[in-house]
Amino acid sequence: MARSRNLTRLATRGVRGLEPYVPGKPLAELEREYGISGAIKLASNENPLGPPATVLEALRGALPELALYPDGSGWQLRDALARRHAVTPEQITLGNGSNDILVLLAEAFLTARSEAVYSQFAFLVYRLAVQATGASGRAAVAYPATHRQPYGHDLRAMRALVGPRTRLVFIANPNNPTGTWIGTAELRRFIEAVPGDVIIVLDEAYREYVTGIDYPDTVPWLREFSNLVITRTFSKIYSLAGLRIGYAMSHPQVAEILNRVRQPFNVNSLAQVAALAALRDDAHVTRSREMNAKGLVQMRDGLSSLGIYTAPSAGNFVLADLGRPAAPVYKRLLRAGIIVRPVANYGLPNHLRITIGLPDQNARLLLALGTALASTGGESS
């Protein structure tokens, strides 16, 4: 390496203060490090059913076209999404994962002098996307652990942080890692109370998993509130996390702004083809939602038998409070070939986020967790 210099100093102020996002440990990495096989990953809220055969077939059909650039406008997929949601294609922006959209929003609307509001314990990417622009992120104090939505977004506290410099507000509904959600009337009241020149991002990455609760249908609100941006993803219930594709629905002017800052070919051709096929496979979505609902019961009951409380979750994961440092338990589970997600980086060092897997994966996790809890005792290292 060349003579050392403090190159970090050359980065912008916002970037100098950033800490990289820590993703769930990849399966291959665990197996390599521990010399084991047959490990399972319940760490990144992926769909354990995997992509359906309809999607795999569509992908095979698209392989011969790989020498060509993708359709930079994503016309076919945007058209299909527009029909599905009863909006116009001009209201849809495709992203390289919905994470891409979150970053584009920050790039397009924030400067070092502006502010963005999100909740404490909200999806970490909001803070990272905001900080990278040099803008100030303002985290509203979340509901307490004793609330019926533990660690959930307190929209009154968020509203109180919206000021003259606020350009963006991020709301995850349901939120990751807490699994908490916001009901229809409460969310609507918040949107009505926020000035129309503040962009409100409603991140609905898990919306297709939601079942049996009061949960807002926000797409029709786009007609009333031009400052709304709804983000969705193909990474979760649609089982395409590896391909990186998500989208936003917004006012056409906001979509047009995002279109200026996105890379010309931000969504690859296989992702577009797979998303189109996945969108048509309603049976896979229904199957996944039903399996998840049963898995949530299995997981919460099993955890409760181990003396671990988990709040109801609107997503495909639970946030488990171990009542003691989670890191040693996390490591024991790794040795047992199971990856879950520590959330100390969210300020929750006693919690683990566990993705709902297939029934036998859930059972394996519960068994291993019982052993891990017994063998790590109450000690804290």
Ligand SMILES: *Cc1c(COP(=O)(O)O)cnc(C)c1O
């Ligand atoms: C997983 C997740 C996303 C989606 O990420 P992609 O970039 O679309 O894979 C967005 N928001 C939340 C809250 C998530 O948990």
